Structure formats: structure tokens, C-alpha cells
Amino acid sequence: MSSSTPSGIYHRNIENENNINQSQLSKSETSPTGAGAPTTEDDDMEPLPSQPSGAHMIVEESTIQTFMQYFDRLLIGLNPRWRNWIIRGIFSWVMILGFAKLVSMGPLVVSIVVLLIQIKCFQEIINIGYVVYKSHNLPWFRTLSWYFLFTSNYWLYGESLINHFGFMMHKHNFLQPLVTYHRMIGFLLYTSGFVGFVLSLKKTYYLKQFTLFGYTHITLMILVTSSHQMIQNICEGMIWFIFPVSLIICNDIMAYMFGFFYGRTPLTKLSPKKTWEGFIGGGVSTLIFGFIVAGILSHYQFLVCPLEYDDERMSLATSCIPIPLFQKTIYTMPKPFSFFKRTLELYPFQLHSLILSLFASSIGPFGGFFASGFKRAFRIKDFAATIPGHGGFMDRFDCQIIMALFTNVYISTFARVASPNKLLQQVLALTPENREEFLRLLRNHFKE
């Protein structure tokens, strides 16, 4: 539903405030998907340049395109604005249901899906770099980028696995050297990639190659750390994954609704369709929604228990003593309200949820603005056209990234408690002399 006719391309002073319906209703969108498929809401962007950097990218998901074409014919009677709205809405539902189904399959499946989504987002961003920087003559770029992705994931996930399940892996003959020398292996893998990059430097391509090297590393830094933190959150308890993700989803949807119905004042030039009404309305609804959902989720033990390997039963623990954060506590109502109700039974997590909601609605959107700025800088509409109505995976997950990082920091500040199990593992990992020394120190200390 956006315009990109060549004649308008060099006019960079198109006023962003034009009502979309009037100027663009008659033109059908032509570049990214080839069908009149709806795109993201940032339709008022500067027009694409004559040699659109993004034009070559989208040659994927032909089945979805066929479906879209069929669908388009069905809805052809309706107003294009509503058509976009309906398709967006349908796929939002599809994604939410998919998310719910995923969560029910358990933490290991969720972790794998997080990894797959990370790879997909990486692919989208690398494709953009590949096209924008016109690096067709540099065959090494793709190989090196994927190699660095593999290496950083291997290193980070290996560290996590060893941290959680290290004692288990020590017993296995094949895994044991991989565990002991893990850091060295990871480092040497990365160094090989680094040496490969230096060897691949070609005269007159230096600046482009260095730019792409930096581009790849920034992308990795963002994607790999955030997905790794997300999985560490899951290890602390599924609720620490479900809840922040739902907060961002709720904020997105509510801000959209409020903006749709009441939107007047634009928020920022980066995303002209976001409005202050949407921002504030979304924020308030997220606070309320978060408070209620936090109370519901705290009931379920399988959401609240950290991922622990139960030595006795040789499997993942299913029940546990929840940390005080997830135990109902009685709070006395502050003076003004105590007329109605003396005490209030809440989960402390519900109070923490207010802070998480506040972050999700105020700072979370900056992830979206960052991505919008990035798209404008590289003159593309969307990261990809994988999800009709929504763009690529990266378009959906840009706010989740910063939320996952915040949640991880929040857990380590307010919710993580040293686990006796982990300490025991450390003691068992000591050499016999050190273990003796440790026991000696322990006995000395307790005699005091």
C-alpha cells in the first residue's frame, strides 16, 4: 500500500504528514513483494532511490506469496487500508497462537526456536549488507559472516551448557575434552576466521571489506548476546521469557490500537506513524495487563521453576520451592486506600512487573526507532517480506532484543540467588588437594 513510482523518487521533500489514504490509495506497491501485499506501518518513509538497494532482496517464500495473491483476490473489494489491517491482524493472531503453542512445548524447544529465529534475523541483516554494499565480487564475505555466526554461537552456548550441565559432561569420554578445552577451541575457531579475513583482503576493496567486517560483528554482537540472554532467562524460569515477550507484544498491539483510533500527535520523525496517544495509551494498558498476567503466571510451578537437572531422577526438575518473588505475600494497603481494603495479597513479582512494564513501554520502543533509523539509513522498507503485513523477523523482534537484555540484568539484580547445587558442583570440580583445603577452610570458619 505504499508508493514507489520512479517519477516520485527524486523528490525527497515529500511531506511526511500527508494522509496516506489520499495520496497513495490509487497506487499499488510494486517493489518488495511484487504483489499488492501489505507492508509495515512506516509507509511515509522517504521514497526509495532509483536503484533501490532493497529491490533485489525479496525472492523468498513463494508459497506465502501464492497464498497472498489468492487472499488478495478475495479481499479485493475492500478498502486497501482495511485490507492491510485485516491481513496484519490475521498474521498477528497466527503469531500469537504459534507463540502459545511453542511455550507449551517446554523450555528446550523454546531455546531451539530462539536459536533458529536468531539465525533467521542474522540472515536478513546480512542480506541487506550484502546488497547495500554491493559486495558481489567478494565471495568470502558470506562465508566468513556465517562462520563468525557459528563460532560465536558455539562459544557462548558452550559456555552456558558447561555452566549448567558441566558436571554431567565430565563423565562422558567424548565430551570431556570439549568441555576442558572449550574456551581454547572457541578462541582458535574465531582466530581462524580472523586470519581468513585478513588473508581475504583484496586491493581496492579494503574499505568495503572492513565495513562489512564491522557490520557483521555489530550484527553478531546484538543478535547473539540477546538470544543468549534470552536463553539464560529461560533457564531461570519460563516466566522470565514469557512475561517480557508478552509485555512487548501487548505494548505493540495496544500502541497500534490507540494510535489507530486516537492518534494525532506524531512521536518522532523516524517513525511517522507512531503517535504520543498510542505511546501513552499503550504504556498504561501494558502496565495493567502486566500486573494481571504476572499474577496469573506466578501460579504455575512449571513456569516459575528454574531449569535444573535433578541428579536423583536423571532429568529436568519439574517442581521446586519457588523463590520468595513468586510466593503470595500480604501487603498492607497504604493509608489512602486502607478504607476499602486493609491488606492485599499479591505476588511480589506483580510489583516487579510494574517496573518491567514501564521499561517495555518507554525504552522498548527505542529498539523499534533504532531499527527504523537503520532502515531509513539503508533506504529499505522492511528487513524482509517473510511475514505478510509485518515484514521480516527482525521487524518483529527489534524491541524484544533490548527487553531480553533488561530482563537478564533484572534477574541477576533482583531474583538470582546463589544455588547450593551449583556451589556443590564447583566443589566437586576441584582437584583433591584443593578440595581438602576447601574443607579445611570451611571447618575453620564454622568453628568461629
Added chain:
Amino acid sequence: MSSVLNSDTSNLHQRNIDYDIDTNVTRLLKKETITSGVGGAPTTEDDEMEPLPSQPSGAHIILEESSIQNFTRYTDQLLSNFDPRWRNWIIRGIFSFIMLIGFAKLIELGPLVVSLVILLIQIKCFQEIINLGYVVYKSHNLPWFRTLSWYFLFTSNYWLYGESLIHHFGFLMNKNNFLQPLVTYHRMIGFLLYTSGFVGFVLSLKKTYYLKQFTLFGYTHITLMILVTSSHQMIQNICEGMIWFLFPVSLIICNDIMAYMFGFFFGRTRLTKLSPKKTWEGFIGGGISTLIFGFIFAGVLCNYQSFVCPLEYNEEIMGLAISCKPLSLFQKTTYLMPKPFSFFKRTLELYPFQLHSLTLSLFASSIGPFGGFFASGFKRAFRIKDFAATIPGHGGFMDRFDCQIIMALFTNVYIATFARIASPHKILQQVLELTPEKRDEFLRLLRNHLKE
């Protein structure tokens, strides 16, 4: 190894200069004019680079260290009789010597001073690279770029060094009323600081400058990633024992000097187009001398407890531990000589660290130089000769420390793999930090396990 640069503007657009032209013949007659503004000041050895573009990106950078320039001018007058090639060689040699003596003096001052100096050098390297970015990307209209870059440097250093300090001295800081909340909320504080910078960046985005701003954002973050992690690892190495800082740094210095010497006297076959003055003879000669030097030097250093002991806070004397029981790595062990050599000597008394030094030397001489190639490629990409002109004869700080970065990372991984053992003290501290119920649970689990 000519000291003077060909920067005749008429040649600037000719990019097909043949690298194999004997430098002495073509360039002896022309004086270097661009980088330092002083006639004939020596620069780094990569003199055969593609000529600078007509609007040299790096030309505006060098406006510093006027006192060193005066000194250089004076020295130049003294040496003006000499052959320019030898003049460069002498100044380079003098400053190499100055740096080595300064390094030795620094080590004497102890680990805390060394850590501080590493931090200062990191800041200086960051300044050099950011200045480059500022000039190359012509971001004069973006006043926020400098502020944000320095802010991100501050934030990342605060976060990383805080984590280290808390890891090592946490129990000490928890007793202090002022520091205690800083310790408990450290991660949150660090994260919020960073997020403010991020939000500041997004708010500073100006229409039509998007690509430039994002490029600089990425540039700053890559620089931070490289500099902050490596200096942090260097300091972690120091905490394991001064030898883990002193030894790798010496290996790289030795490799640089030896490769230069071998290249100077025997150099014929060129190593790579990135650094045309490096030769295979220099590479291999430097490598072998580094192996030998490392082996001997390692044996010398292992004798000194002040180098070998990890940095630990001794609660009884309320100061840093001065003596300790060295790891088995640093204790003389007897090795049986392998069959061929056992005719001469039955057994050999070595420190195991000397055998490990062979691996470290191998890395320093084979992979270490790639840090230098990377920096050379970077300089060619951005069409500059040096990162700065701070050290006469050598360029900027970054020129000296580019190989040290990758060596510091390797050393850190090496320690974690071969030399670090979980310290009983640290685990005890963690046990004491547990709440009483958890402590009982821990003791119960421990007893159960020991009974088996």
C-alpha cells in the same frame, strides 16, 4: 626502509604504482611533507603504500605533541648529515629503547600501576581511532558523535572493570556502606548507563545523516569491543600473576624487533601485499628467535615470586599478598630427556611454564602479526599512514599495540585452559554469602556426597 614519503600530489591519482621499485632510488630525493608538518620526520615502515588521495583524509589529524616535534626537529638538525635511511633507523631505535626502558620501569612499580597505565593506553588508543573516524567520515556537523563515543567508552569500562573488581574484592566492598549498593546494583547501573547512551543516540538521529550516524555508531562499538575487551583481559591476566602480562608482551616486542632485524639484513621475499616491507625471512627469523628468547626468558621469570603469584588480598595483613605457593606450572620439575638426547644428559630440570612458553611464542610469532596486518589493512582502507604521530619513528599508540591485543586475548584463554584452577578461597566466599537456609542445604548436600 626509506624514511621519506613520496607524496607528490601529481602522483596521487596514479594507483598503479609498482611496489617493487627500489625505494632508495625514487624517494631519496623527495621530502615527506604531509603527516607531521615537520620536514623529514620519520614514519612507520609501511612507506610503500598507495599514495594518499588528493583530499587526504588523514591530513588534518596530526596537530599534537608539539614538544616532541621540537625535539624531533632538533634531532633532525643534528642528524641532517646522515643518510635519511639511517636517520630514520636511529630515531626509531632511540625511541624503541626509550619505550623498553619505560616498560621495565613500569613493571617495577607493581600490578596496580600497570593496570592503571593499561587503562590510560586504552583511552589513548580509543582517542586515536575515534579521531580517525571523525575525520574520515567528516562528521563535523554531528556534535553528538564525540560525546556519545566517549560516553560509551566510559560506560563499558565502568561495567567491565566493576565486574572484575567485584569478582576479586567484592567481599571487601560489601563492608563499606557507600560501595555496597554500587556492588549490589552494579549490573543494573551499568545497563541503565548504556541504555541512556543508546536512547541518546536514537534521539540524535538527524534526517539525511542516518547512514553516517549509524556507520559511526558501528565504528565506535567495534572499536570499544576490541579495545575494552583486550585491555580488560590484560588486567585479568595481571591478576593471575604479573608474569602473564610481562611474558606475552615481551614475546611480541621480541618478535617485532627480531623480525625487523632479520628483515633488515636478510629480507628478500615479500610476505603480503598489505605490509610490503615485511618479508618471509623476517617472519621466520623472528619466529625462531622468539621461541628461543621465550624459552630462556620464561626460565628467568619463573624464579621471581613477585611475578608468579596471583593478585590476592590477604585478609590477615590487610594488603596484597606478597608470597604464595606457586602453581605447579611454576615449580621446577625434572623431565626425562627423550631417547636421542639422553646420551648427553639424562634428565632436564625445567619449569613446565617453559614448555608452555613454546606454545605462546608460536602463537605470538605466527598469529600475532595478523593483528598488525589487520591494522595495516585498516590504515590502507582509510588511506592513512599511521594512527597518529605520537611516537616519533613509530606512529601512534595503536601502531605499537595492535599485535598486543590478540596476544592478550590468547593469553587469557590460555590461562583459563591450562593454568587457572578454581580457588578454594573464592568458593568459600560464595558459601559464606549464602543465606543461612541455603548454607545448611549446601552443607547437607556436601555431607551426603562425601559419604558416597
